[in-house]
Every structure is written in structure tokens, then in C-alpha cells.
Amino acid sequence: MSEWNMYYFTEMPFKEGSYIDPQLSDPRLNGTIFSKSGMENAFRKILDLIELRRAFCYVRSEEDSRGTGKSALMAAVYWNLKTKEKLRFLPVWVTVHDFRTINQLMSRIVDTLVFADATDIIKNALSDWTAASVQSFILKRKRILPSQAAALSAILSQQKETLAWKYANIKRSYPTGPVEVFSDLMLMFAEADKRRLVVFIDQFEEYVEYQHGAKLTQLANDLKDLYRTMAASGNLSFVVTMHPRTQNLFESQAADILSTYGDIMGNAATIDPLKPSNLISIAKAYIEHYRSEDIPKDLRNKNPIFPFSEDLLTYVSEHCGGNPRILIRVLGNMLEIGRLMKLKEIERKLLDNSRIYSLSGLGEISDLEEGSEDT
Secondary structure, three states: OOOOHHHOEOOOOOOOOOOOOOOOOOHHHHOOOOOOOOOHHHHHHHHHHHHOOOOEEEEEEOOOOOOOOHHHHHHHHHHHHHHHOOOOEEEEEEEOOOOOOHHHHHHHHHHHHHHOOHHHHHHHHOOOOOHHHHHHHHOOOOOOOHHHHHHHHHHHOOOHHHHHHHHHOOHHHOOOOHHHHHHHHHHHHHHHOOOEEEEEEEOHHHHHHHOOOHHHHHHHHHHHHHHHHHHHHOOEEEEEEEOHHHHHHHHHHHHHHHHHHOOOHHHEEEEOOOOHHHHHHHHHHHHHHOEOOOOOHHHHHHOOOOOEOHHHHHHHHHOOOOOHHHHHHHHHHHHHHHHHOOOOOEOHHHHHOHHHHHHHOOOOOOOOOOOOOOO
């Protein structure tokens, strides 16, 4: 029996340090628990941009803080494409992990395409993986040098676990480097499969933030090459996150290229500031997902957010700065506090104790009169 059965949960609904990665099986982290409340417009906008075959689609907010829901929104679109549009789209998810160069980033993207079996689709469309076969196949889309055909053959001949590594080390055969290798792989995929690849890159702003000065201009040139890749293959879109401060930095350094090929705001879905009612909807989605079937019907009808009282959930949602990550963290802390104190219900008055208030993660309050430490 779960230790959370005292609150009629199958598991703890709220995960501390929450983040999104659709490759995980945990619904609290893979984005399958999602409330559109407050994000309806942004959700529809991203789907519209993908339907319009935009090369780059940006998910952004006006808030400077992290955890505003950009990743959750992207994951919701990812699952929408994966479960409902199988014949039209092949969505893949990439998370930025300390990438510093375009070669590292493109290698990660190729690694993800391997995981999604996109490279197997290319390989299955070829009679064999020799340079001659590759050159004949890609000739339907583009003329390439024999050395480039040999490089592509070397990549495709690898086992899955070494394919991305081979890609990262094959750039010497290509005069313009890793983007062109990726471009030719996408041309081959376009010939082998009619679906549109939609590559979601979470935390893309962290990649951009690492670039400074001339590196930002180089990044803009790399994006220009990616735009050309997408124009040539006709089957590729990127959906990326963008922080407002990062956006300002990027636009100041690469305005000419961005305005010519595709400005950010014209290809962006902006998440509106979430209201307390929106955060309550998010909390309810997590509570309902992990609600056990043995909860008494009268209790469910009386208080569907049990063990939280309505005034507690309202208070927390009003003091999270509109940030879903803070909401999730605080509610998880409150459940842990309630469990340790063996409380039957977690009510607003619990936060009148400054020690409990601090432990909840809402901050410090010095102007409260101390309640009993045994509250």
C-alpha cells in the first residue's frame, strides 16, 4: 500500500525539482499531465505555426523567471502530434545539456533522431548502405561529392549506439561542417518518408546564452544554414524555448539575419501570465491523476482536492507569482508536512505558523506571531 494512501493518492502527485522530458515514464515529468487553462491561445498558436510549416517556432513568455510553463506547453504539443497525427508528423524531443557548439547540438539532435528510428527509416529505404547507393538515393534531391556520399555511408553503416558519435566526427568530409551533414540526412529522410519532422529543443535559451559577441553572430549564421536545410528538405520544423532576456540579447546581435529569415516574434507563441485560477487547474490535474479509486464517494464529492482545503489551495496559487514550478514544489512540501504531522486535512491556518510557512517553500514571514511549534 502506498504511504500516500492516507490521502487517497496512489503516489505523491507533486515532484520537487520538476522538469519535463517526454522520454521519461513518470507522468509528473514527461508532460502527459497538462492543463490548458491559461495556455489555450499559446497551445493553438504553436500548432498553427507547425501546420503552416514554419521553420522555427518559439515558445516564450514575458516573465523573467524560469518555470513559467514553456516546457510543459511544448510537451503538450509534442504529445498532441505523437498521439493524434501519426501519419503527418514525427515529433522528436531534445533537451539542451551543456551544449556549447553547433556541432555538439547537432550531434544531440542526430542522436535523438536515432532514438526515434528516423535513421532506420532512411536505412530501410536504401538497397544497401554503400557510398554508391547513398549517392544514387540522394541524387533525387541534390548532387553531392563522392567524399560526402562516403561520409553519409559511414554514418548510416554504424550501429545505433555509435551513429551520433560518427556524425560528430565526420564533418571533415563536409566543407561547411555539421549543419550540411544534417541537411543531407534530412534530404534523405524526406525522400524516404512523407511525414514532417518536428524537433522540439527544450532549454534552447541556455544554448543561446552561452554564446557571446561574435559567437552569437555565428549562431545566427548557423540558424541561417538550418533555414536553408529546412527549405531544401521541406519536411522539418524546430520548436524551441526562448527566455525574454535571451531573446533581447540574440536579437541585438543577430537582427539582420533574424529579420531576413524569420524574426522571433512573428514565429512565436507567448504564454500569458498565469492567474491563480489557472494554477488551481494545474494542481487539480495532478491531484486527479494520482487519486486512488478507493476514495469514498462522499469525500470526493465534498472535496475533490482532498487533503487540501480550498482556502489553502487558493492561498498557495495566489502566492506563487504565477509560476507552475513553484506551485508544484510548494504543494509537494505541504503534503510532506501533512504526512509527517499526520494531519487529516491540510488547511490554510497551518501557514499561520511561521516555521511551517518557511518549510512550505513560500518564503519567510517575520511579522507573524509564532504559533505553537507543535501545530
